[in-house]
Amino acid sequence: MTSTSTSTSTSTSTSAAGTGPATDPGPATGRLAGRTALVTGATSGIGLATAHRFAREGATVVVTGRRQQQLDAAVAAIGPRAVGVRGDAGDLADIERVMATIGELGGGLDVLFANAGGGEFGALGEISWDTYRTTFDRNVGGTLFTVQAALPLLADGASVILAGSTAATRGSASFGVYGASKAAVRSFARTWAAELAPRRIRVNVLVPGPVDTPGLGDLAPDPAAARRLLQQLADGVPLKRLGHPDEIADAALFLAADSSRYVTGSELVVDGGTTQL
Numbered sequence: 001m002t003s004t005s006t007s008t009s010t011s012t013s014t015s016a017a018g019t020g021p022a023t024d025p026g027p028a029t030g031r032l033a034g035r036t037a038l039v040t041g042a043t044s045g046i047g048l049a050t051a052h053r054f055a056r057e058g059a060t061v062v063v064t065g066r067r068q069q070q071l072d073a074a075v076a077a078i079g080p081r082a083v084g085v086r087g088d089a090g091d092l093a094d095i096e097r098v099m100a101t102i103g104e105l106g107g108g109l110d111v112l113f114a115n116a117g118g119g120e121f122g123a124l125g126e127i128s129w130d131t132y133r134t135t136f137d138r139n140v141g142g143t144l145f146t147v148q149a150a151l152p153l154l155a156d157g158a159s160v161i162l163a164g165s166t167a168a169t170r171g172s173a174s175f176g177v178y179g180a181s182k183a184a185v186r187s188f189a190r191t192w193a194a195e196l197a198p199r200r201i202r203v204n205v206l207v208p209g210p211v212d213t214p215g216l217g218d219l220a221p222d223p224a225a226a227r228r229l230l231q232q233l234a235d236g237v238p239l240k241r242l243g244h245p246d247e248i249a250d251a252a253l254f255l256a257a258d259s260s261r262y263v264t265g266s267e268l269v270v271d272g273g274t275t276q277l
């Protein structure tokens, strides 16, 4: 989760020219049939697994990420219901362009998963202003301004899902800035759920425990250290393993679909028991 921001421009990436799906995806069936979803940070890990899942459930899925090549690969892998827009969730102009593309699709927005985010290790005493600013811009600012920019597009009754973390509530050594940024995200969900309830828009936080993604391994300085870190994290989980991105996607689908229609302002913890046992 340590990749750095390199792009402030967006370009639309689809499996063909234009902003729409490349080939006719066929009739939409499934729990999100006919709906439009935005998954930010969907070229890898949890976001990619969730975008796959949403598309399989019949949604048109707009996916974002900063790296064009990875975005093109994600769109190709997800298939004809995917629409890619390159953009940095920490950049206001990029966010606006993502929303403009969704506006051009013409169907509004039924599901927003503000997933783009990440962090880096740094104990108190060694935290730079740049680490603080980068982490908060991406996780807090990116979430805030993505949801805010989406407001005119969000359909009444839409589902907004924010990516939280167990680090928001547990004291994870060397993860203070990241944990604080995710605590801010948790707080936003409560406020926004109250503010958007009149439009029946639900806002919930999805809280993964340690999940086996490229971003988790990237927290370590080299592959050997990454293996040690992942093993250490798995050992700390009561179920004695890391989560799989598909297991988080299952929970995201629950929050996105009508099955969670009476759930708002809440958090869904998918952590193998880490925060409770």
Ligand SMILES: NC(=O)c1ccc[n+]([C@@H]2O[C@H](COP(=O)([O-])OP(=O)(O)OC[C@H]3O[C@@H](n4cnc5c(N)ncnc54)[C@H](OP(=O)(O)O)[C@@H]3O)[C@@H](O)[C@H]2O)c1
Residues within 6 Å of the ligand: 001, 002, 003, 005, 040, 041, 042, 043, 044, 045, 046, 047, 064, 065, 066, 067, 070, 087, 088, 089, 090, 115, 116, 117, 118, 119, 138, 142, 163, 164, 165, 166, 207, 208, 209, 210, 211, 212, 213, 214, 215, 216
């Ligand atoms: N994995 C875990 O154990 C875990 C646990 C708790 C919470 N989470 C949270 O879950 C979310 C996804 O994590 P992950 O582990 O799946 O991460 P990941 O494997 O690093 O994937 C992150 C995705 O987000 C994109 N991204 C990152 N920063 C972005 C930005 N500023 N703007 C747009 N896209 C951006 C990345 O693509 P580009 O680099 O090309 O932009 C990539 O597609 C994050 O919010 C993370 O904090 C993860």
